Amino acid sequence: MFRDLVRTRALEERLENLLKQGHVVGGLYRSLGQEATAVGTAMALDDGDWLAPSIRDLGAVLVRGLPPVDVVLQYTARAAGPCSGKDNTNHYTVVDLGILGPVSPLGTQLCVLNGVALTFRNRGSDRVCMTYQGEGATRTGASHEGLAFASALRLPIVVVIEHNRWAFSTRSEQLAAVRDWADVPKAYGVPTISVDGNDVLACREAGVEAVSRARRGDGPTVIVAETYRMVGHAQHDPQSYMPAEELEEWRGRDPIARYERYLLEQGLITSDELLSIRHEVDAELDAAVDQALAAAMPQPLEARTRVYDAPEPDVTPWTRGPGVAGPGAALVRT
Numbered sequence: 001m002f003r004d005l006v007r008t009r010a011l012e013e014r015l016e017n018l019l020k021q022g023h024v025v026g027g028l029y030r031s032l033g034q035e036a037t038a039v040g041t042a043m044a045l046d047d048g049d050w051l052a053p054s055i056r057d058l059g060a061v062l063v064r065g066l067p068p069v070d071v072v073l074q075y076t077a078r079a080a081g082p083c084s085g086k087d088n089t090n091h092y093t094v095v096d097l098g099i100l101g102p103v104s105p106l107g108t109q110l111c112v113l114n115g116v117a118l119t120f121r122n123r124g125s126d127r128v129c130m131t132y133q134g135e136g137a138t139r140t141g142a143s144h145e146g147l148a149f150a151s152a153l154r155l156p157i158v159v160v161i162e163h164n165r166w167a168f169s170t171r172s173e174q175l176a177a178v179r180d181w182a183d184v185p186k187a188y189g190v191p192t193i194s195v196d197g198n199d200v201l202a203c204r205e206a207g208v209e210a211v212s213r214a215r216r217g218d219g220p221t222v223i224v225a226e227t228y229r230m231v232g233h234a235q236h237d238p239q240s241y242m243p244a245e246e247l248e249e250w251r252g253r254d255p256i257a258r259y260e261r262y263l264l265e266q267g268l269i270t271s272d273e274l275l276s277i278r279h280e281v282d283a284e285l286d287a288a289v290d291q292a293l294a295a296a297m298p299q300p301l302e303a304r305t306r307v308y309d310a311p312e313p314d315v316t317p318w319t320r321g322p323g324v325a326g327p328g329a330a331l332v333r334t
């Protein structure tokens with residue numbers, strides 16, 4: 001878990017550098033300060049389970065086994081990346097690893113993942129699905145519908161609410177009248193687990209409890225992880241609205257430093273071993289960046305493939321046909 005926490009932060013640092021160097025031109029949303037929530041909860045899943053990450057869950061994606069080089073290929077829009085260069089932020093799905101990529105309309109991922117979970121159930125499989133939402137995303141109609149549906153059908157699904165205090169520049173207190181976000185799922189009869197989102201062990205424990213419940217057929221669980229977004233919404237956001245003293249306070253609860261202290265205090269690892277993990281991660285990620293930057297850009301015609309279900313859609317242009325002129329003329333393919 002320590003390795004995955006460090007990999008998450010270090011990979012995001014490299015992506016940020018690549019963005020500043022002009023190699024990444026899409027959005028970059030970091031999970032700085034909240035890595036433990038994604039890493040810890042995703043640890044609870046088994047092979048064959050499905051995961052729908054939000055924009056701040058790179059840690060969960062790495063835990064599921066996506067090689068960092070694929071992440072860099074994606075962000076630098078290379079042909080060999082998960083989207084073959086069509087998207088250069090985090091909208092990628094990796095079917096083989098059970099990763100259902102984020103889509104921009106917040107909350108909707110839960111509805112789609114419900115479909116995956118229902119399919120598993122209908123096929124008699126005991127696979128489990130896990131998804132993540134910021135507290136802002138829980139304010140959407142799609143999120144409420146998704147929770148209502150999952151609860152009514154007792155679907156094998158775990159929803160992790162990442163309560164990181166901000167939805168872009170809006171404070172979470174301005175988003176709802178409830179003060180405890182764990183109160184919301186109660187209205188749907190969904191059990192909740194509140195957890196310190198900066199404590200990776202507690203997150204894993206909450207994940208294990210929720211995943212076990214789903215796997216034995218007892219329906220959905222919502223995990224509410226209390227954490228903090230230490231950076232702006234995305235790289236273009238100077239986070240000027242975030243009070244310095246609040247950031248300072250949360251810096252003291254940094255999930256990686258905290259877990260490192262725990263491992264050392266418990267005598268589970270030496271500082272030399274921790275350092276060598278960090279060095280191994282640096283070497284792995286440096287190689288990933290070099291490999292991605294040396295990789296080819298997509299050919300223009302690649303834009304036509306893997307967009308629709310049909311293998312090769314007919315993209316012959318439509319034009320106005322002969323006969324009646326003007327907007328009433330029939331559209332024909334030339």
Ligand SMILES: Cc1ncc(C[n+]2csc(CCOP(=O)(O)OP(=O)(O)O)c2C)c(N)n1
Pocket residue numbers: 056104105106107133134135136137138140162164166167168229233
């Ligand atoms: C339905 C919808 N409304 C608004 C947006 C624009 N938007 C993208 S991210 C974001 C903030 C999300 O906040 P939250 O869900 O709390 O997640 P966080 O960014 O804090 O992780 C907003 C408003 C959107 N993508 N979809």
